[in-house]
Amino acid sequence: MKKKKLLWILSTLLVLALAASCAAAPAPSAATTVATSVPATDATTTAAAETTALAQPAVKEIILATTTSTQDSGLLDYLIPKFEQQTGYVIKTIAVGTGQALELGAKGEADALLTHAPSSEKPLVDAGQVVNYQLVMHNDFIVVGPPADPAKIMDLTAVTDAFKAIAAQEATFISRGDKSGTHTKELSVWKAAGLESPSGTWYQESGQGMGSTLTIANEKEAYTLSDRATYLAQKTNLELEILNQGSKELLNIYHVMQVNPETYPMVNAAGAEAFVAFMIDPATQALIGEFGVEEFGEPLFFPDALN
Amino acid sequence: MIASGDAEIFGVTLLTLLVSGLATLLSLLVGVPLGVVLGLVRFRGRRLVVSLVNTGMGMPPVVVGLWVSIFLWRSGPFGALRLIYTPAAIIIAQTLIATPVITGFTIAAIQHLTPKLRLQILALGASRWQFLWTILKESRIALMAAVIAGFGSIVSEVGASMMVGGNIKGYTRVLTTATSMEVSKGNFPVAVALSIILVALAFGVTYLLTVFQQWERKDRNLKLPQDQEFAPADRPGPIGPAIPNNSADDQKEAVK
Incomplete structure (x- = not known):
């Protein structure tokens, strides 16, 4: 009796856990869902599915190591959904101090960095551990x-x-x-x-x-x-x-950069490049300038990439 | 805010339950057999092993988090699996935290049984597996306490989840890391709400496990008569030719 009940409970847990791991995975783009839910025998659908597959990035996940200020101020929650929507990448944000973020970059644990300590960033740039070093904003x-x-x-x-x-x-x-x-x-x-x-x-x-x-x-x-x-x-x-x-x-200056994929083969170079491009894109820069104006009456960050 | 059923908070709660539930399950699969062996078998160095397990029962989650990180980082030995900053990484860390707890409780439960009982079971001619099963059945209340302690130790930890999971929104954010983050953001009302959910979740799961733990004896007495098979002669028989001695399903079929 006990055994049956225990087995029942354990198996329920297991099923729930499996369901969760599916649910917990980064939300797949709508296109993927559509492609898998329609019958594959339909020629047009197959073609559509192939196009979707091509449009999907090879490695979807980008690990972004960044500072607590970008998370605690709410800037990342504001920008990242837009980036994910535009590109199909999924950003995994690790919000730590700039020191730790740079350390993660120097070890190749992250793909892209968004930090605000130019004097600590310079050695990484000089050593070639990070590339595509771009000025983003300041406050x-x-x-x-x-x-x-x-x-x-x-x-x-x-x-x-x-x-x-x-x-x-x-x-x-x-x-x-x-x-x-x-x-x-x-x-x-x-x-x-x-x-x-x-x-x-x-x-x-x-x-x-x-x-x-x-x-x-x-x-x-x-x-x-x-x-x-x-x-x-x-x-x-x-x-x-x-x-x-x-x-x-x-002056508090923020730079974005990608971890050098030549040094660390596991780095998602395409994703990091897309993120850097997104951060210095004129449209994103305008968004950064608007962020917080409504709530605080003044911008929290001043975009710099265009100047 | 709790009442309004915020979708994000619901997702965080569900993830917490599933990650810690699965980690508890995995810890059981490892911890109970290990505990049984350490509780029953005498060998050289056993005291050392039991001491290590007992030390592990109080292992700081942040230490486990650091070591799991070192192994799962891209630069670490399992880096190629890309497990760092995933729910799987949290499950691994939490399993490592809960396994010593469950092993330690199992050792204590097994050793708590009187040695006479073991002799009695063996004297009744039990096979090896029957013997083990009986031993586990006899210590079930203590084993359920092990499950409760194991789940409690991991659903409430923040250090390891933060380090190996990264507190990524919508992906590895669990109740403890979310609470910690909301505090650091200064969103105290949200942090308080999350803490209430966490305590409620811990209480709910523990309550269910406790009910299950305390329910057994009464249940066994009640269920006994049902185990005897009665001939279905006095039941209304199914319409049409059907195999007798069969029940509700056939009746439904027949009605259709």
């Missing part, structure tokens, strides 16, 4: 902090002066501490401010993405460096205010 970093502004940075123009004031006051500062693009930028600003490696109880590393780091800074009434897009996307949950902006050091 800027901002220094956010509690409205009370204990280090009085609001009236300071240069970001280096603001950082110096924070360090002098030992006001709590939350660093990403994760080798992300934002972290790289933060360290370069500290360096420019003449503080090689800030330390002390006031300087804390979250080790997490931009969204989480903003939440932590908010709870601790601390300062942090954020990209504008993530900050604006989360502003409703935050009491933090923009206290310093506009210095030229705070």
Whole structure:
């Protein structure tokens, strides 16, 4: 009795699991479904099916390693469905810090990269690990902090002066501490401010993405460096205010690139090339410029590929 | 939002259930036989193996995630299979997490049986398979606890799923990774909703398994009379020539 029931339950689970693996697979394009659902004896249908087969990319999946800011701001959810619809590729987005994204690229684990740390990207470009390196867009970093502004940075123009004031006051500062693009930028600003490696109880590393780091800074009434897009996307949950902006050091530049298929044969070169082409396409660039205007009253990213 | 039945959240929930369910099933297939062997057979180094299994019961998912990643990456030994960032990768990692849990519980269940019972079964002339089957039947309550613990340990883990699955929208996004992401996006209401779904799912599955676990004895007593075959003489017979001793299906046929 027990055995029968157990077998019944196990087999139900198995069937469900099989059904799931089908359902879980990336949604096949409508064309494929049509081609398989009509009888193959029909000559026209067969022809149609063949055309469809030719139009389908050989390897459909593209692994895109990118930064948390493009995911947390909602930009990828906005752009990627359009790319998938246009090309038939399926993008698998791995949203990690820029440091890890570049590492995945350097090891050939990803096909395309979208990152925002030119100083960390340059070695990969020089070494030929990535190719087709293209400027996509920019926005800027901002220094956010509690409205009370204990280090009085609001009236300071240069970001280096603001950082110096924070360090002098030992006001709590939350660093990403994760080798992300934002972290790289933060360290370069500290360096420019003449503080090689800030330390002390006031300087804390979250080790997490931009969204989480903003939440932590908010709870601790601390300062942090954020990209504008993530900050604006989360502003409703935050009491933090923009206290310093506009210095030229705070420019946040995004590049897209493909991992060199000659070094790594498993890389989906055609797919990555299509993605790079999509990101710098005038139509996509216009979409990037419009993104967030409706919701936040200002664009989150400024397209650059056309200039 | 839960009530409105968002299609994406439904997909995420379904994937969570199926991935963790299948991983539990695979862990059972490996863990129970392994546990039975380790529970019954005495050999040199057995204590070491059992200690390893017991350590594995508390293996941090993120460690499993890292090692599975290393093996599944394109640069890893199984890179050519292209399994990294797929639901299959999550199933592999979760199976590795749940197998020691189920093995450990099975060892404990088998060893908990009194040795006299084993002697008694053998004395009654049971074959090898009858012996094993009886042993498993006798420890069924503890074995169901193993299933519950195994499922619970993987449906709730986030580290391994995030690392080997990549939290890809509509493909490898499960409830735990989605919750983690929504928190980092600052979408707290969505994160709270997802966490409620996750707890409800865990409770629902555990409840079903528990009912199944506790139900057995009563069930066996009730079912006994049905096992005896009664001659269908007093039943209304099918119309027309039909094989007697047959039931509802034939009647339907005849009506048509």
